[in-house]
Amino acid sequence: MxxxxxxxxxxxxxxxxxxxxxxxxxxxxxxxxxxxxxxxxxxxxxxxxxxxxxENSFIAGKFNTRIKQHQSETILKKAVGWQSSVQKHILDATGGLGHDSFILALLGQKITLLEKNTGLCILIEEALNNLPNLPYFNNARDNISIINKDSRAFLTSAEHFDVIYIDPMFNSDKKLKRSKQMEFLANYLAEYDDPSIDFYQTKFKRMVIKKEFRSSSGIKDDPAISFKGASIKYDVYL
Ligand SMILES: C[S@@+](CC[C@H](N)C(=O)[O-])C[C@H]1O[C@@H](n2cnc3c(N)ncnc32)[C@H](O)[C@@H]1O
Structure with a gap:
């Protein structure tokens, strides 16, 4: 990497x-x-x-549309078991550019984001720093803690989080059209890593794995439930 x-x-x-x-x-x-x-x-x-x-901006480009419509992230909400009155503590074990974490933070959840690549951690810091000074953005920023580590360092504390969220995403068997950002990440990171099997072997309350439809999983057991979107799904293990 x-x-x-x-x-x-x-x-x-x-x-x-x-x-x-x-x-x-x-x-x-x-x-x-x-x-x-x-x-x-x-x-x-x-x-x-x-x-x-x-570049990584939370207020420009395609991701900005997701930000504006974050309340309509129905399958993501269902996958993490979102309830409007409860703040869940979510461990994002594959932080990336922080997009999924930021949506979850806007939805009021508390996020510990683990990303082992330092360059990506700094891009997330900068995207958060460049947000307009608005209460809902400030609250979301306060809800995220970024830690530059391999998330396996948290295997023994997995059960303390309400949700373990994992998006390895480069494991598709079919050639999907990727965004420029995803293309950059695939070349830059080069080595594919997926900590989901390691987390699956720990004590956890709920684990959500974001996958492209036909991607294979290291976890042989069927999920308790899957929530399907247009091109991705969330497998939920309880
Ligand atoms: C597909 S990206 C995640 C994208 C992210 N969900 C988003 O919305 O921006 C996968 C990321 O997981 C990170 N990653 C993979 N294995 C990891 C591990 N064991 N610990 C920490 N980060 C890891 C990679 O460096 C990569 O940045």
Whole structure:
């Protein structure tokens, strides 16, 4: 798996944030021209990898439509057992760009997001930081804690969470048309990892696995229930 060599500061206004992120994630500030995989921080924060670029905004592009319609995420709500009056604590074991976590946070859930790739953790931090100052965004941001670790570090505490949420997503048997972001992630991360079998062997209350329709699972047992959407499904184990 590739990961960033450091953070490049492009303008003065991003210097303080870059320094904080460099400290939090123990990643150097760099100015070398030879760096191939890095995050540049200027007006936008961009992950660079082999001349390809990845941005992560929660308020632009396709994801913004999901944000605006987050109350209509019916199958996701059913999968995590959402109740309007209860705040569940969800462990997102495959954080990625933080999109699913952010939808769940907007739906009032408390999220511990685990992502083992440092570059992606910083892109999530930046997407959260660039949200407009609005109460529902501020509440959602406060609901998310980001931890840069292999989620297997949480196997022994799985039972303390109401839901373990896992989206490995690169395991399709059929060639699906991928978004540019997903294409970037597949090349950048290169090695496929799926911690679901490890979590399945622990004590957990509820585990939700997001899958493309025909993807195979390492878990041989049938889920207690599946919720199907247009191209993906959520398998729920209890
Ligand atoms: C398909 S992406 C998840 C996308 C995410 N659901 C979203 O909405 O943005 C899968 C992510 O899981 C991460 N991942 C895979 N195995 C992991 C593990 N054992 N611990 C932490 N992160 C892991 C990968 O680095 C990758 O970023």
């Amino acid at each position: 590739a990961d960033i060599e450091g953070i490049k500061i492009l303008n003065l206004s991003s210097k303080k944030r870059a320094k904080n992120l460099s400290k939090k994630y123990d990643i150097p500030l760099i100015n070398s021209k030879s760096a191939k995989t890095f995050i540049s921080m200027g007006d936008k924060s961009i992950l660079h990898f082999e001349n390809n670029k990845l």
